[in-house]
Amino acid sequence: MSARGGIDLGGTKIQTVVVDEDNRVLGQARRATPLKGGPQDVAEAMAAALRDAAAEAGVEPRELTGVGVGSPGAIDASAGSVGQARNLPDWEGVFPLAAALTDALEGVPVRLGNDVSVATDAEVALGAGRDARSLLGVFWGTGVGGGVVLEGRTWDGEGAAGEIGHMVVKQGGARCPCGRRGCLEAYAGRGAMEARARRRHQEGEKTDLFHLMRKHDRPRLTSGIWARALAHGDKLAIELVDEAVEALGTGVASAVNLLDVQVVIIGGGLGLRLGEEYRARIADAMMPHLFNDDRPPDVRLAALGDLGGAIGAALLVA
């Protein structure tokens, strides 16, 4: 039996899988992403999480034929390095992540890819996009990532296509974590939503969001905290999520007007946690902006769920 590893490196958590030849998940593990330290600490946490998944699968890490990594930041796949990973601790510079992981995993070959691209590729190969001629993957999490797949292949452009989160939905609008104004992510990114909630709470607005965060011992407003606050009818949470849905509908419709893709796949931590109800709400929010509203694209939830990124990473070494 030949087994491979996959690591999805996120700003909040590290998700790992070990899969077999048919991409069936034999083992999986999850760890919190270190909030302090630097790239080497993150690499060690990644290796530890992969060892956990291998243990669950009943294989030794050194028996893996390879390990793929889906990472944020600027990936240089041939050099095996990652730079400018702003959601990770002290990771502005370029770090040789592939070599660090190979060291930590007893010599296993490691291949790097972009986190959003590998998650999109996984949905195309194994998930909700298997039958699609063209699709847009929309990953609604800390940020809003996008993957463009045309005729079955990821479109990278000059190396960095898919920044749907930084399409402008409102000229002169809210400040985005990227520093620009009016980006989709400024309204729909969980990071921007938390910053806005915190500011309004500090200004005296009532909300249970931060109470729930402390009660569940979370360092930030996770997707689960947002879902709980919505379920409790928290007014501020409802308002901010409504704004996010509106912005997603606008931005995704703009992208569809440009590309006329057949399928839109909604994934990401918040997208998956809020699930079917919000998939339908995003599809509805697109309608007023779709140029061809007589044949809207098919809006689907990512089928591989939370493991999609890690499974897609494992496809890098298939």
Added chain:
Amino acid sequence: MSARGGIDLGGTKIQTVVVDEDNRVLGQARRATPLKGGPQDVAEAMAAALRDAAAEAGVEPRELTGVGVGSPGAIDASAGSVGQARNLPDWEGVFPLAAALTDALEGVPVRLGNDVSVATDAEVALGAGRDARSLLGVFWGTGVGGGVVLEGRTWDGEGAAGEIGHMVVKQGGARCPCGRRGCLEAYAGRGAMEARARRRHQEGEKTDLFHLMRKHDRPRLTSGIWARALAHGDKLAIELVDEAVEALGTGVASAVNLLDVQVVIIGGGLGLRLGEEYRARIADAMMPHLFNDDRPPDVRLAALGDLGGAIGAALLVA
């Protein structure tokens, strides 16, 4: 010698060319698009304009090996029909344009294509996009049309990609001629700009725009009228064109963030008339919104000028 015809059917004018095997222009002609009547009247004006171009080229229309047409509206190339051409008189239904032209041109085969696609294809084959791996054509005229070319081929999506004019630049923004809100075209389309100028003029704002229009005997605010008003320092014209440039910068940057194309080509009646100065201003207006602003795309003017659409149409029968 084998010659071909090309017809660019616009809401304001009909431009025709006759070209040789090397796509050199042997003859050209231009007529105003009929503002009244119906599709048959438009077809007759198109045939007359093509006869003029053939006469200038010294060939008989029946000697042409084919005539291509770039048309607005919903094109069915295999049926040879055009429907929903809203900028043309009484053309909501489906009209067999190819057959009507073949009849009027003594049996010459006619092939239809989308006006924006053929203009984009012409720039790729013969103009400013010859060396580009990927590009976005932006046609700034009565509306704002877009052409997406990836790896040398036009991307049509499910049949209607490229609607950059209906990407949203401002959620909840100005009403667009398409009926939606906040589209790029609501700020940058010459049709929408004229409607706004007219409203503000009627509300008492000073402007020379309509005086210039009457003086030059134009039925509407043509690109030339806008250019003259700008040259005169007309405040309302300057303000509305500034808004258009701002919206173009925002919308085109959004498209580039999604697709990361190498080249952007600015064409269309207004784009070509305002020329290099405004090309540079649009490129500047993109900068605050570009995610990868360290390597912006190369923004170029369409090289084939006013004839690009007609030459591109002639490529349909090459």
